[in-house]
Amino acid sequence: MGKRWIGIDLGGTSMKLGLVDSHGNTVLEMEKPTLAQEGVDGVIGRMVSHARELAKEAGLRWADVAGVGVGLPGFLDVKAGVVKQLTNLGWHEEVPIRRLLEEAWQIPVKIDNDANVAALGEAWCGAGAGVDDVVCITLGTGVGGGLILDGQLLHGRYGFAGEVGHMTIDPEGHPCNCGMRGCLETISSATGMVRMANEAIAAGRSTVLADVEKVGTKEIFAAAAAGDAVALEVKKRAIDALAQAMSALSVVLNPARFIIGGGVSYAGEALIQPLREAYAKRTQPNARQGVDVVLAQLGNRAGYIGAAGLLARERK
């Protein structure tokens, strides 16, 4: 039997754990509640015991696990293995998480942020397989991203590299959670699209969305497909903003492929096809030559697969 790694994708409400082989194939996965209210020690203790449980259920001895990678939703010092802040878990103090986990497990541990591990998962064995230069963009409640160039995940000085959601699209635009205005996230996230639709409804614009109980991106894409003017405008604005960001990323980074994931990407071709057109129209011809724009393939497994890949890919 070849080596096995464990990846953990820690979220605010649940943690996903997966045991993977050296090709990123999942051997066994499990999902457990995070129970963030139990505090730092409680959550770390649960990660420690659930990982051991996973190995045991797969019929492995703990010594057969080569290492554990962990994706975390917040600000980290990746190189030091330290959490600076995980706001949605209520961790506001520094936590030397890598050291704590290595002491508990006695095997190597690596950490990275959730967007980076999801990008790495897709690049390794999802929609980016076989390509060395990939930009992943996740359209969900916010807009996340990860950059893999020459096969390497980029971090930059403080690990902020890949935060494509905070590229400024409209300096006079809507305030963003980050303190700036008009970031990509304020326009092309599910939250941004729903806000723009609700603004049009509040302004008295005629739209079928006014009669929808709760507007989400699914309703917006459906209304756009039926020719609703407001929905078409919101969709166009979201896609144009994303294409503008991708255009800038192309001339700076020259990726071979953009991978679009997250909840909004479930719109599928209704999103990707107009995005390809808007991107082609806006982007310098040499920079866009041969560039693919594709949907993510791994869904919510990308996080733990990429987390395991933090260590598993090293050994190749």
Ligand SMILES: [Zn+2]
């Ligand atoms: Zn921002």
